[in-house]
Amino acid sequence: MKHILILTGLVAAFLASPVHAHGSVGKAGPNGGRILKKGEPHAEFFVTPDKKVRITFLNAEDKPMTQENAQITLTGGDRANPTKLTFTKDGDSYVSDKPLPEGNNLPVVIQIKATADGKTVTEKFGANLATCGECKHPEYACTCDHAE
Numbered sequence: 462m463k464h465i466l467i468l469t470g471l472v473a474a475f476l477a478s479p480v481h482a483h484g485s486v487g488k489a490g491p492n493g494g495r496i497l498k499k500g501e502p503h504a505e506f507f508v509t510p511d512k513k514v515r516i517t518f519l520n521a522e523d524k525p526m527t528q529e530n531a532q533i534t535l536t537g538g539d540r541a542n543p544t545k546l547t548f549t550k551d552g553d554s555y556v557s558d559k560p561l562p563e564g565n566n567l568p569v570v571i572q573i574k575a576t577a578d579g580k581t582v583t584e585k586f587g588a589n590l591a592t593c594g595e596c597k598h599p600e601y602a603c604t605c606d607h608a609e
């Protein structure tokens with residue numbers, strides 16, 4: 462009896478661990494990017510294949526929505542010689558005028574003013590472009606527990 466209880470416990474622990482690692486975690490944005498949650502509305506940070514940054518505003522269900530007159534700037538890369546990107550509206554999103562500077566794990570600072578009379582919200586994180594081996598998202602949008 463004792464033996465069975467131990468075995469049951471081991472199986473339960475084994476089953477619980479991988480599920481837990483991917484359960485109750487953040488989710489990626491509609492394009493597979495990182496959801497920026499500091500401001501309202503939320504916005505998705507996504508790096509396009511040509512390394513431009515696409516910012517898409519999201520509604521309460523984290524679906525893309527049109528947001529007029531947002532002001533967005535991104536500063537990234539080498540602290541001594543940072544690259545500044547500005548954004549223009551493209552469909553439902555805002556796309557940077559230039560690609561991100563070289564490097565696969567750039568520190569970036571994004572400042573978003575979603576509405577003309579809103580306040581500017583600043584988000585800072587590492588734009589790690591490597592692909593996560595677990596969730597297959599880019600690391601900057603990784604939805605695994607270890608990301609945050």
Ligand SMILES: [Zn+2]
Nearest residue numbers: 593596603605
């Ligand atoms: Zn991941």
